[in-house]
Amino acid sequence: xxxxxxxxxxxxxxxxxxxxxxxxxxxxxxxxxxxxxxxxxxxxxxxxxxxxxxxxxxxxxxxxxxxxxxxxxxxxxxxxxxxxxxxxxxxxxxxxxxxxxxxxxxxxxxxxxxxxxxxxxxxxxxxxxxxxxxxxxxxxxxxxxxxxxxxxxxxxxxxxxxxxxxxxxxxxxxxxxxxxxxxxxxxxxxxxxxxxxxxxxxxxxxxxxxxxxxxxxxxxxxxxxxxxxxxxxxxxxxxxxxxxxxxxxxxxxxxxxxxxxxxxxxxxxxxxxxxxxxxxxxxxxxxxxxxxxxxxxxxxxxxxxxxxxxxxxxxxxxxxxxxxxxxxxxxxxxxxxxxxxxxxxxxxxxxxxxxxxxxxxxxxxxxxxxxxxxxxxxxxxxxxxxxxxxxxxxxxxxxxxxxxx
Numbered sequence: 003x004x005x006x007x008x009x010x011x012x013x014x015x016x017x018x019x020x021x022x023x024x025x026x027x028x029x030x031x032x033x034x035x036x037x038x039x040x041x042x043x044x045x046x047x048x049x050x051x052x053x054x055x056x057x058x059x060x061x062x063x064x065x066x067x068x069x070x071x072x073x074x075x076x077x078x079x080x081x082x083x084x085x086x087x088x089x090x091x092x093x094x095x096x097x098x099x100x101x102x103x104x105x106x107x108x109x110x111x112x113x114x115x116x117x118x119x120x121x122x123x124x125x126x127x128x129x130x131x132x133x134x135x136x137x138x139x140x141x142x143x144x145x146x147x148x149x150x151x152x153x154x155x156x157x158x159x160x161x162x163x164x165x166x167x168x169x170x171x172x173x174x175x176x177x178x179x180x181x182x183x184x185x186x187x188x189x190x191x192x193x194x195x196x197x198x199x200x201x202x203x204x205x206x207x208x209x210x211x212x213x214x215x216x217x218x219x220x221x222x223x224x225x226x227x228x229x230x231x232x233x234x235x236x237x238x239x240x241x242x243x244x245x246x247x248x249x250x251x252x253x254x255x256x257x258x259x260x261x262x263x264x265x266x267x268x269x270x271x272x273x274x275x276x277x278x279x280x281x282x283x284x285x286x287x288x289x290x291x292x293x294x295x296x297x298x299x300x301x302x303x304x305x306x307x308x309x310x311x312x313x314x315x316x317x318x319x320x321x322x323x324x325x326x327x328x329x330x331x332x333x334x335x336x337x338x339x340x341x342x343x344x345x346x347x348x349x350x351x352x353x354x355x356x357x358x359x360x361x362x363x364x365x366x367x368x369x370x371x372x373x374x375x376x377x378x379x380x381x382x383x384x385x386x387x388x389x390x391x392x393x394x395x396x397x398x399x400x401x402x403x404x405x406x407x
Contacts, residue, residue, distance in 0.1 A: 003090075005092060005096045005097075005100060006100050008081075008083055008090065008092050008097075009081075009092070009096065009097040009100040009101050010100070010101070011083065011085070012081055012083040012097065013097075013101055013104070013105065013372070015083070015085075016350070016351065017349050017350055017375060018105075018371070018372040018374050018375035018378075019348070019349060019351060019369050019370070019371050019372065019375055019380075020081045020094070020097060020105075020369060020370040020372075021081065021082045021083075021351065021366070021368070021369055022060075022061065022079050022080065022081060022082065022094065022338070022368040022369060022370055023079070023080045023081075023082050023091055023364055023365075023368075024058060024359060024363070024364075024365055024367075024368065025058060025059040025060070025062060025077065025078065025079050025080070026040065026055045026057070026058055026059075026361060027055065027057040027058070027059055027066045027068070027076060027077050027122075028048050028052045028053045028054060028055045028056070028057075028068070029053050029054070029056055029057065029068070029126075030051070030052060030053035030068070030069075031053065031246070032053060032054065032056045032126045032127075032128075032130075033054060033056070033126065033127040033128060034054035034055060034056040034125060034126070034127065035056060035125040035126055035127045035162075035164050035223065035225055036125070036127075037125050037159045037160065037161065037162070037225040038055075038056070038057075038058050038123045038125045038159065038225065039356060039357065039358055039359050040055055040058075040358075040359055040360075040361065041358050041359065041360045041361070044360060044361040047361045048073070051071065052068075052071055055361070056124070056125045056126050056127075057122050057123060057124055057125065058122060058123045058125075059077050059078075059079065059120060059121075059122045060079070060120060060121040060122060060123070060338055060340050060368060060396065061079055061094065061117065061119075061120055061121060061337075061338025061368075061370055061396060062077055062078055062079045062094070062120035062121075062122070062232075063078065063079070063093075063094055063095035063098060063116060063117045063120065063232065064077060064078075064120050064232040064233075064234070065077050065078055066234075067234045075093065078093050078094070078095060079093070079094040079095075079120075079368075079370075080092060080093055080094065081093070081094055081097050081370075082364055089364070094117070094370060095116075095117075098116065098117050101372075102115075103373075104372065104374065105336065105370070105372045105373070106336045106372070106373065106398065107335060107336050107372075107373030107398075109335075109400075110335075110336070110398050110399070113399075114398075114399075116232070117232070117398065118231065118232050118315075118398060118399060119229060119230060119231055119232055119315060119316040119396065119397075119398050119399065120229075120230065120232055120338075120396075121227060121228060121229040121230070121316075121318070121338065121340075121394075121396040122227075122228050122230075123159065123225060123226070123227060123228075124221070124225070124226040124228050125159070125225045125226075126164065126221075126223060127164050127165055127223060128164065128165040128166060128223055128243070128244040128246075129165070129166040129168070129169075129220055129221065129222050129223055129243055129244055130220055130221045130243065131220060131238045131239070131240035131241075131243045131248050131252075132170055132196050132197055132200060132218050132219065132220040132238075132239050132240035132243075133218070133219065133220070133236055133237060133238045133239055133240070134215075134216060134217065134218050134219075134236065134237055134239060134271055134272060135148070135149035135150070135151065135213070135215050135216075135217075135233075135235055135236050136148055136149065136215060136216070136235045136236070136237070136256055136271055137215035137216050137271075137273070138215070140256075140270075140271050141215075141233065141235045141256065143258045143261075144235070144256050144257070144258055146233055146234070146235040146256065147231065147232070147233045147235070148215045148231070148233065148235065149215055149230060149231050149233040149234070149235050149236070150212075150213065150214050150215055150230065150231055150313045150315045150316075151213045151228055151229065151230035151231070152210060152211065152212050152213060152228065152229050152230070152288070152310040152312070152313060152316070152318070153169075153210045153211045153213065153221070153226045153227070153228055154209070154210035154226070154227040154228075154229075154288075154309045154310060154318065154320075154394070155205055155206065155207045155208065155209060155210065155224045155225070155226060155227070156207070156208075156225070156227050156342055156394065157207040157208050158342045158343050158355075158392065159225040159227075159342070160207045160224050160225050163205070163223060163224055164222070164223025164224060164225075165223050165244060166222055166223045166244065167204065167205045167222045167223050167224050168202040168203060168204050168205060168222045169202065169203055169205055169211065169219060169220060169221050169222040170197050170200040170201065170202045170218075170219065170220035171200070171201065171202075171203060171211070171217070171218075171219050171220075171282055171286060172200060172201070172217055172218055172219070172276065172277040172278065172279060172282050173199050173200055173218060173277040173278055174199055174200060174201055174278075175278050175279075175280045176278075177199045177277075177278060179269050179274065181199060182196065182199065182239075182269060182272075183265050183266070183268075183269055185199070185239070186239060186253065186265050186268050186269075187265055188241070189241045189250055189253050190241070190250050191241075192241070192242060193241060193242040194240065194241040194242070196218075196239055196240050196241075197220060197240060200218065200220070201282070202220075202222075203283065203287075205222045205224045207224065208290065209287065209288065209289050209290070210227075210287075210288040210309055210310060211286050211287055211288060212285075212286045212287075212288055212310070212312035212313060213286070214273070214276060214313070215273070216271065216272055216273025216276055216277070217272075217273060217276050217277060217286075218239060218272065218277055220240060220243070227309075227318070227394055229310050229316045229317070229318045229396045230315075230316065231315045231316065235256045236255060236256065237252065237253060237254065237255045237256055237257065237268070237271065238252040238253055238255070239253065239268070241253075253268070286312075288309065288310060288311065288312060290307035290308065290309050290320065291307060291308040291311060292305075292306070292307055292308075293306040293307065293308060293319065293403075294306070300324075302329060303323065303324050303327030303328070303329045304321065304322060304323050304324060304327065304329045304331070304382075305321075305322040305324070306319055306320070306321045306322070306331070307319065307320050308404070309394070310396075311404060311406065312406060313406075314399055314400055314406065315399050316396065316397060316398060316399060317396075317397045317401045317404045318394060318395060318396045318397065319394070319395045319397075320342075320392065320393070320394055320395075321382075321391075321392070321393050321394075321395060322390050322391065322392050323344070323346070323382050323383075323384045323390060323391040324384065324390055325384055325386050325387050325388050325389060325390055326384060326386070326387050327383075327384050328381065328382070328383040328384070329381070329382055330379040330380065330381045330382075331379065331380050331382060332376070332377065332378075332379045332380075333371075333376040333377070333380075333395070333397075333403060334373075334376070334377060334401070334402040334403045335373055335376060335397050335398060335401050335402060335403070336370070336371060336372055336373040336376055336397070336398065337370075337371050337376060337395045337396055337397045337398075338368070338369070338370050338371075338395070338396050339368070339369050339370075339371060339393050339394065339395045339396070340367060340368050340393065340394050341353055341354065341355045341366075341367035341368070341391070341392075341393050342355060342392040342393060342394060343355055343389065343390060343391065343392035344384060344386055344389045344390055344391035344392060345385060345386060345389075345391070346382060346383045346384045346385045346386070346391050347381075347382070347383040347385065348369070348380060348381070348382050349375075349380060349381055351366070351369065352366045353366060353367065353369075353382075353391070353393070354366050354367060355367055
């Protein structure tokens with residue numbers, strides 16, 4: 003059966019909803035936080051040279067950039083299709099190329115001819131270096147796209163806070179470009195002390211942060227749900243973090259060849275006004291926002307909050323279906339979803355939250371919902387009398403339901 007037949011049969015069988023397989027991604031420079039439900043024996047199943055698995059990518063058509071040892075299709079989500087006792091898998095990317103607007107909506111297909119975002123669980127025991135994602139203009143110099151991203155810290159995946167549950171964000175007001183340039187020039191001399199010029203914020207489960215391109219940020223050690231634009235552009239500006247030395251090549255990552263060694267170019271990547279924002283908390287912090295009035299939602303058996311809502315490139319919601327309730331949820335756009343808690347039915351599909359997942363094991367906790375199905379309304383039944391269903395939903399750009407204030 004070719005991809006076209008597979009995609010169409012899976013789409014028809016699922017009623018416009020595709021079941022996805024877990025997508026695990028290792029990072030050689032990270033230590034797993036062990037909160038993403040992978041079996042304890044499997045965090046280093048790909049070998050010590052590949053590093054530990056500390057990410058699960060969601061609704062991804064973006065390949066992971068993990069150097070020369072990167073595995074085939076690493077980072078790419080796969081659709082699970084079962085027929086006549088056989089289980090087949092094929093790339094979500096291929097399904098989108100075949101189904102086009104029928105799956106992701108004509109609006110997104112006409113503009114992007116792809117699914118232009120993905121989300122992930124990022125699960126590191128320690129903090130990451132202060133780093134930056136380039137804007138569209140700077141990313142285009144190396145043939146990439148700019149990268150906004152956002153964070154949400156699911157309570158279900160944060161039974162412990164890791165080594166440093168604080169995130170540095172931007173630079174302290176009054177910091178000069180010359181001071182940061184000196185830090186960058188000292189990158190190979192040990193600790194370049196760039197976070198001396200930043201401010202850290204304690205991370206709280208059930209909240210999030212908005213991270214536009216050009217903003218320096220050093221993510222803390224909570225397990226993070228991270229919707230983002232489909233891009234892998236970045237540069238590391240901190241030379242030493244948690245006693246780990248950062249290779250100088252990562253300082254110059256995504257710098258054009260003719261600008262290598264030019265520290266002024268590194269400064270120019272930064273959105274200076276954004277980094278020195280004196281209202282950083284007010285402008286970048288994202289507490290959950292109810293989609294409708296609390297009373298209205300409670301009376302209908304569910305609670306839904308916007309959790310990532312400050313970027314046009316993507317958005318995300320957290321949906322809770324109360325115990326014993328059946329609800330129909332309408333959305334104006336296609337989305338990927340991942341189960342966080344509970345079990346039940348979603349249209350014809352089983353939905354459940356595994357406690358532990360072996361590497362390579364299939365689950366019923368991740369799906370991609372077509373625009374047609376989202377607009378028609380997705381019926382969800384919570385089969386528990388005590389446990390809520392909680393799921394996270396990640397949307398593509400310019401969500402018609404989202405009003406950015």
